[in-house]
Amino acid sequence: MQIAAEPSPGARTFKADDANATIVGESYTKTPASFVIRRGGDAPGKVALTFDDGPNPEWTPKVLDILKEKGVRGTFFIIGENGTANPRLVQRILAEGHDLGNHTFTHPNLGETPESVAGIELNATQRLIEALTGRSTRLFRPPYFGDAELLLRKKSHRCRWQKNSAI
Numbered sequence: 737m738q739i740a741a742e743p744s745p746g747a748r749t750f751k752a753d754d755a756n757a758t759i760v761g762e763s764y765t766k767t768p769a770s771f772v773i774r775r776g777g778d779a780p781g782k783v784a785l786t787f788d789d790g791p792n793p794e795w796t797p798k799v800l801d802i803l804k805e806k807g808v809r810g811t812f813f814i815i816g817e818n819g820t821a822n823p824r825l826v827q828r829i830l831a832e833g834h835d836l837g838n839h840t841f842t843h844p845n846l847g848e849t850p851e852s853v854a855g856i857e858l859n860a861t862q863r864l865i866e867a868l869t870g871r872s873t874r875l876f877r878p879p880y881f882g883d884a885e886l887l888l889r890k891k892s893h894r895c896r897w898q899k900n901s902a903i
């Protein structure tokens with residue numbers, strides 16, 4: 737998902753009748769615009785396997801064993817506090833050829849989280865991934881399905897973070 741265009745304000749001009757102190761005409765010179773989100777990655781006949789909320793000491797090793805046996809790669813969107821508790825699993829995910837993604841640090845509903853706290857959630861997990869693997873990630877999945885659609889400006893900080901994050 738990419739931001740193709742960011743919101744921009746509209747503009748209009750007015751024509752006034754000074755003698756009567758009234759507005760007699762209005763013209764929009766630019767219409768306001770909202771976010772334009774572009775989705776991509778369509779690959780007919782292929783699927784992307786993704787795993788959220790780990791790493792989990794019981795399930796993640798089992799999933800990794802199966803993926804290795806089948807020669808399949810996936811993407812693991814980790815919760816930072818789980819990564820902190822299971823650092824070797826984070827390293828194993830990457831060592832076995834999978835991708836890592838950021839799924840916040842404590843799995844809050846970002847739609848109900850102040851932007852400053854959301855920034856901490858994202859940055860803490862990003863730094864954890866970097867510290868444990870020596871690599872960064874541009875992949876981010878917000879917790880809870882309701883955050884999948886960026887309909888509210890309130891939620892736009894996640895996009896800005898993704899757009900501006902360094903690799």
Ligand SMILES: [Zn+2]
Nearest residue numbers: 788789879880
């Ligand atoms: Zn989740």
